Amino acid sequence: MAPRIGVVLFPGTNCEYDAIQAVERLGATADLVWHGATTADGFDALILPGGFAHGDYLRPGAIARFSPVMDVVASFAAAGGPVIGICNGFQVLTEAGLLPGALQKNRGLRFVCTTTVLRVEEDDTALTAGVTVGTELAIPINHFEGNYTCDTETLAELRDEGRIVLRYVDNPNGSIDDIAGVCSAGRNVVGLMPHPERASDPLLGSEDGAVLLRALLRTADVATPAA
């Protein structure tokens, strides 16, 4: 059966239908999960899409972390369910403590909206399962706070454990170690600043994002967490 993807909708999220359309085009079914939801029963994977959850007030993701759905996301992740945070969703996952580090303002205080080339660094995470390491993908970014940072111990841990999932080939925002995406210790929670859903159709100029989303759907098919 086609995997069923839950796309979490906070007030201020604005990429939810892009995400739904992208995964449905690849054969999944997808539904919105409201931020007040207290269950994610029946979903094989969750996506936290981009936007400005709760207006990005205080810091991106800082208020979204307190939405009831985040308890659901945390238990889903703890049960091994694939959880992907894209852009603002990545910021929410770091604020919620489901991923390490933080996204600070871009180098040079610049909002960046451009296509970047990413290098796949790991082939066994929820978003890159089966994708050859070294594959380069052209995927757009669109953010002000995408400059990944963490303390030196965390960075060493991420390197040692192979948890840097994607790197920028040409660092656009000042991220430490060119990091574009990281994963949890269990490798089922992945956050990335680039938008794979915006590179998932020839009409959009690149289908490279579909490589990652297909990997997610493969993972979702296998890893069905306990309801």
Next chain:
Amino acid sequence: MPDSRHYSVQVEVLLRDGIADPQGATIERALPALGLDGVTRVRAGKSFRFDLDATSESDALARATVVADRLLANPVIEESQVTVLPAGTSA
């Protein structure tokens, strides 16, 4: 809360040392245009004020520190300074 009273609190949040502060740097670079030379180490941050109920000044400080550490600042990139303001200060 028995025997509690209002305390006014100020929380200042700044980026940690070593975390780039492009906003502060940009402000610093703008100052010479005003003829103001010699201004250095400009740091941009946020300031929050609120009232809370507490049983003593140290209780107020402890409770406000929880607010600062768990919400107002992201400890990965920011540090916070909590001050309990003198009685009668409006938040």
